[in-house]
Amino acid sequence: MTSTDTRRIPASVTEAIEIRRSIRKFVQQPIPEADLRELVRLAGLAPTAFNVQPTRFIVITDPQMKAKLQEVSYNQAQVTSAPAVFVVYSDMEDVMTNAEETIHPGMGADQVATRAAGLRANFQNQDVAQRGQWALAQANITFGFLMLAATGLGYSSSPMLGFQPDKVRELLGLPEHVQFAGILPVGIAAEEGFPHHRHSVERITKFI
Ligand SMILES: Cc1cc2nc3c(=O)[nH]c(=O)nc-3n(C[C@H](O)[C@H](O)[C@H](O)COP(=O)(O)O)c2cc1C
Numbered sequence: 001m002t003s004t005d006t007r008r009i010p011a012s013v014t015e016a017i018e019i020r021r022s023i024r025k026f027v028q029q030p031i032p033e034a035d036l037r038e039l040v041r042l043a044g045l046a047p048t049a050f051n052v053q054p055t056r057f058i059v060i061t062d063p064q065m066k067a068k069l070q071e072v073s074y075n076q077a078q079v080t081s082a083p084a085v086f087v088v089y090s091d092m093e094d095v096m097t098n099a100e101e102t103i104h105p106g107m108g109a110d111q112v113a114t115r116a117a118g119l120r121a122n123f124q125n126q127d128v129a130q131r132g133q134w135a136l137a138q139a140n141i142t143f144g145f146l147m148l149a150a151t152g153l154g155y156s157s158s159p160m161l162g163f164q165p166d167k168v169r170e171l172l173g174l175p176e177h178v179q180f181a182g183i184l185p186v187g188i189a190a191e192e193g194f195p196h197h198r199h200s201v202e203r204i205t206k207f208i
Pocket residue numbers: 020021022023076158159160161162163182193194196
């Protein structure tokens with residue numbers, strides 16, 4: 001941390017959950033690359049079914065690219081305000097092509113081959129959109145981890161689904177089958193955000 005660093009580092013996961021708020025104005029200060037990489041690593045620790053790990057990230061720090069992304073995000077200003085913007089998406093076709101990578105190498109070559117074939121067999125009767133949707137459920141969990149990882153390192157973020165998916169695919173050269181969990185502008189907060197307004201436990205829960 002530097003003397004100009006106003007990050008607040010939460011002491012616990014519980015505190016991180018409590019203090020996270022959507023922040024749409026950021027301090028104009030770049031995020032060190034080591035922190036950007038650490039955020040991806042931490043988000044990647046999110047669990048996924050069969051450990052398929054279908055989530056992929058694009059981390060945008062280039063001002064021109066951020067400006068173009070903002071244009072296809074209904075001009076939401078948090079995109080260019082943030083020093084870094086994470087685009088988080090699932091790519092289940094990448095998983096299908098490279099299924100072997102998801103099996104622990106310690107299992108040995110035969111097991112890796114058998115299990116990779118099993119994984120492909122599991123999904124080959126689904127069409128690309130169906131298994132893409134399944135993979136998106138995994139990516140959404142990872143997206144949540146990314147938000148909390150950012151909070152954990154003292155950064156703030158602003159989850160977003162307000163963008164045109166086809167245009168974002170085109171802008172970033174992504175294939176049609178990828179599905180977006182969201183985009184996440186990240187940086188040091190330059191505003192407080194709004195206090196939490198949430199349903200009560202009773203409103204959303206049945207204890208049986
Ligand atoms: C998946 C998702 C998509 C969202 N999309 C947008 C968005 O496009 N623009 C925006 O200003 N806020 C967006 N939000 C922020 C929500 O409005 C915000 O999370 C909610 O009001 C609760 O406030 P809090 O995050 O400060 O607790 C999104 C949040 C989530 C989780």
